[in-house]
Amino acid sequence: xxxxxxxxxxxxxxxxxxxxxxxxxxxxxxxxxxxxxxxxxxxxxxxxxxxxxxxxxxxxxxxxxxxxxxxxxxxxxxxxxxxxxxxxxxxxxxxxxxxxxxxxxxxxx
Numbered sequence: 001x002x003x004x005x006x007x008x009x010x011x012x013x014x015x016x017x018x019x020x021x022x023x024x025x026x027x028x029x030x031x032x033x034x035x036x037x038x039x040x041x042x043x044x045x046x047x048x049x050x051x052x053x054x055x056x057x058x059x060x061x062x063x064x065x066x067x068x069x070x071x072x073x074x075x076x077x078x079x080x081x082x083x084x085x086x087x088x089x090x091x092x093x094x095x096x097x098x099x100x101x102x103x104x105x106x107x108x109x
Contacts, residue, residue: 007084018095054078
C-alpha cells in the first residue's frame with residue numbers, strides 16, 4: 001500500500017465531516033458559519049509549517065520513507081503525501097468547531 005492510498009480515506013472523511021458539520025450547524029443555528037478566508041489562511045499556515053518541519057525531521061534522519069511507496073513528488077525532501085494530514089485537519093476542524101458551538105448554543109436554549 002502506498003502512502004497516497006493511505007491518505008485518501010482521511011482526506012475524504014475530513015471533507016465529509018467538515019462539510020456535514022457545517023451544514024448541521026446551520027440547521028441548528030442559522031447564524032453559524034465557517035469563514036472560508038479563515039480556513040484558507042489556516043490551510044496555508046499548516047502547509048508552510050508542514051513543509052518546514054517535515055523537511056527538518058526527514059533531513060536530519062528522524063523519519064525515513066520507503067521510496068517504493070511514495071508518488072515521487074517531493075517538496076524539498078518531504079513527500080507530497082505528508083501534506084494530506086495537514087489538509088485534512090484544516091478542512092475538518094472548522095466544520096466540527098462550528099457544529100459544536102451551535103450544538104452547545106442549541107442545548108443551552
